[in-house]
Amino acid sequence: MQDIIDTPVNRRGLLGAGIFGGLALAAGGTSVAAPLIPAPRLRPEVRQRALAAMSRHIGRIKHRDLIGICDFDDPSATPRFHLLDVASGKVDSLLVAHGRGSDPAHTGWLKRFSNEVGSAASSSGAFVTAEEYYGNHGRSRRIDGLDPTNSNARSRAVVIHGAWYAERQMIAQHGKLGRSEGCFAFGSSDLAQVMARLGPGRLIYADKVDRA
Numbered sequence: 001m002q003d004i005i006d007t008p009v010n011r012r013g014l015l016g017a018g019i020f021g022g023l024a025l026a027a028g029g030t031s032v033a034a035p036l037i038p039a040p041r042l043r044p045e046v047r048q049r050a051l052a053a054m055s056r057h058i059g060r061i062k063h064r065d066l067i068g069i070c071d072f073d074d075p076s077a078t079p080r081f082h083l084l085d086v087a088s089g090k091v092d093s094l095l096v097a098h099g100r101g102s103d104p105a106h107t108g109w110l111k112r113f114s115n116e117v118g119s120a121a122s123s124s125g126a127f128v129t130a131e132e133y134y135g136n137h138g139r140s141r142r143i144d145g146l147d148p149t150n151s152n153a154r155s156r157a158v159v160i161h162g163a164w165y166a167e168r169q170m171i172a173q174h175g176k177l178g179r180s181e182g183c184f185a186f187g188s189s190d191l192a193q194v195m196a197r198l199g200p201g202r203l204i205y206a207d208k209v210d211r212a
Helices: 011-023 044-056 169-174 188-197
Strands: 066-071 081-085 091-094 125-135 138-145 159-162 184-186 203-207
Touching (some): 044 066, 044 125
Parallel strands (some): 066 203, 159 184
Antiparallel strands (some): 081 091
């Protein structure tokens, strides 16, 4: 983990202030022990893009009951990985880390995507979940990229895995999660849910609608 780096005051900065500005209480300016994790939100435009990706790659998606949707417009302190039950519309949202190559200054915000080998960045687009294995991070799942923007996912070893830097307490200590090498990294308790519900043959869709 790098040290926390202040970001310029802009639309995102103001949102960040809204997320973490509750640290000081009005009465005496007393600091609370930990910031509240912001309420999750699955935006309609991201949901629509994920469903469109399902239709576009339907021949590669064996199981279509559940979709994993990662909205990288939100910072790493926000539950931005959404498990969408397609039939009911029910959503469960989890914390997930992004790649260090996507956020070189470690601001907590994803700045860019990359599909390049060695970039250590997150990639955008549709992925299909594949086999489970045990590796350097313990229980993990391989994923395959289905779009030109993430076609190197397997060769880059972009996978689903657990990581200490993706635990909730990182937000209390640093105001953000740590960064992966481009993988979808989860805290241990959330990883169990992702592994159980996103078995082989399901869609993961990652996007950033606001590219500014």
